[in-house]
Amino acid sequence: xxxxxxxxxxxxxxxxxxxxxxxxxxxxxxxxxxxxxxxxxxxxxxxxxxxxxxxxxxxxxxxxxxxxxxxxxxxxxxxxxxxxxxxxxxxxxxxxxxxxxxxxxxxxxxxxxxxxxxxxxxxxxxxxxxxxxxxxxxxxxxxxxxxxxxxxxxxxxxxxxxxxxxxxxxxxxxxxxxxxxxxxxxxxxxxxxxxxxxxxxxxxxxxxxxxxxxxxxxxxxxxxxxxxxxxxxxxxxxxxxxxxxxxxxxxxxxxxxxxxxxxxxxxxxxxxxxxxxxxxxxxxxxxxxxxxxxxxxxxxxxxxxxxxxxxxxxxxxxxxxxxxxx
Ligand SMILES: Nc1ncnc2c1ncn2[C@@H]1O[C@H](COP(=O)(O)OP(=O)(O)OP(=O)(O)O)[C@@H](O)[C@H]1O
Ligand SMILES: [Mg+2]
Numbered sequence: 001x002x003x004x005x006x007x008x009x010x011x012x013x014x015x016x017x018x019x020x021x022x023x024x025x026x027x028x029x030x031x032x033x034x035x036x037x038x039x040x041x042x043x044x045x046x047x048x049x050x051x052x053x054x055x056x057x058x059x060x061x062x063x064x065x066x067x068x069x070x071x072x073x074x075x076x077x078x079x080x081x082x083x084x085x086x087x088x089x090x091x092x093x094x095x096x097x098x099x100x101x102x103x104x105x106x107x108x109x110x111x112x113x114x115x116x117x118x119x120x121x122x123x124x125x126x127x128x129x130x131x132x133x134x135x136x137x138x139x140x141x142x143x144x145x146x147x148x149x150x151x152x153x154x155x156x157x158x159x160x161x162x163x164x165x166x167x168x169x170x171x172x173x174x175x176x177x178x179x180x181x182x183x184x185x186x187x188x189x190x191x192x193x194x195x196x197x198x199x200x201x202x203x204x205x206x207x208x209x210x211x212x213x214x215x216x217x218x219x220x221x222x223x224x225x226x227x228x229x230x231x232x233x234x235x236x237x238x239x240x241x242x243x244x245x246x247x248x249x250x251x252x253x254x255x256x257x258x259x260x261x262x263x264x265x266x267x268x269x270x271x272x273x274x275x276x277x278x279x280x281x282x283x284x285x286x287x288x289x290x291x292x293x294x295x296x297x298x299x300x301x302x303x304x305x306x307x308x309x310x311x312x313x314x315x316x317x318x319x320x321x322x323x324x325x326x
Pocket of ligand 1: 007008009010011012013014015016037038039041214215237238239240241243244247
């Protein structure tokens with residue numbers, strides 16, 4: 001199951017992603033955690049110290065390796081140079097699974113021990129000014145998008161992405177790559193305005209979007225969010241002393257997280273799990289192709305000097321059964 005946490009800067013994306021990751025790990029489920037946020041803070045939120053966080057390999061710096069592995073023996077993708085972030089898999093491509101070991105994880109993922117079990121952590125690496133453009137060839141999140149587009153994930157296994165709701169993810173189509181998108185919103189007008197923008201983009205693509213209210217202090221905050229986002233409000237989270245202690249470098253055992261917050265995390269997982277039945281790999285593949293053609297036309301063809309539409313394998317549909325036949 002692919003899950004994104006998005007929202008305004010400072011809303012609590014990283015905090016809630018990390019809590020959700022800890023919650024999933026405590027259930028024993030396989031988890032790949034991905035930091036694709038402008039501010040790379042997921043490692044520390046999962047308990048890494050500064051030195052450990054600085055040593056995490058940046059996916060953005062390993063794009064050639066990622067591309068070469070994923071394109072495999074796909075005859076439609078002539079070289080890693082012509083593979084852009086939206087290039088879809090086809091016959092001959094290599095796909096990724098959450099439970100396997102593979103060269104992409106070897107190069108880009110590091111195990112992080114949590115008190116419920118270990119997760120794999122992958123990070124895009126720090127962003128620069130140039131990364132924030134609309135359709136950048138060297139986009140950092142491109143590495144994440146390629147991985148998501150080649151991921152055949154099943155029930156009870158999770159990829160959780162801490163992400164920025166920026167123009168990059170709308171232009172590339174990355175925002176359509178998730179089973180569930182949690183928009184973290186503080187009960188403020190700004191928090192809610194990011195929700196509106198996201199909802200407007202998401203609407204045409206059938207993106208499952210739920211609002212998680214954060215730093216909620218009382219009924220008035222809940223009423224405000226309910227009034228502004230209606231039924232899209234899934235659950236709210238208040239101030240957590242557990243989080244505060246963790247940020248002081250004194251992480252309590254996860255079992256000591258406040259009951260209300262634990263229950264909120266269960267609500268998030270239930271909402272994610274409920275989407276499984278509605279999964280539509282045909283649509284997922286179609287959207288991948290749609291955004292690839294869009295990116296090919298707007299910059300990819302010009303940038304690579306190739307006709308990137310020819311990379312599309314018309315008979316290919318990404319699906320879970322690929323796990324059994326591989
Ligand atoms: N529920 C909470 N309880 C206590 N502190 C919280 C909570 N949510 C967020 N915070 C604190 O608010 C600050 C911002 O949160 P966080 O870093 O998770 O936000 P973000 O959306 O990831 O921000 P950025 O845009 O900078 O990446 C952090 O110091 C975090 O500890
Ligand atoms: Mg963050």
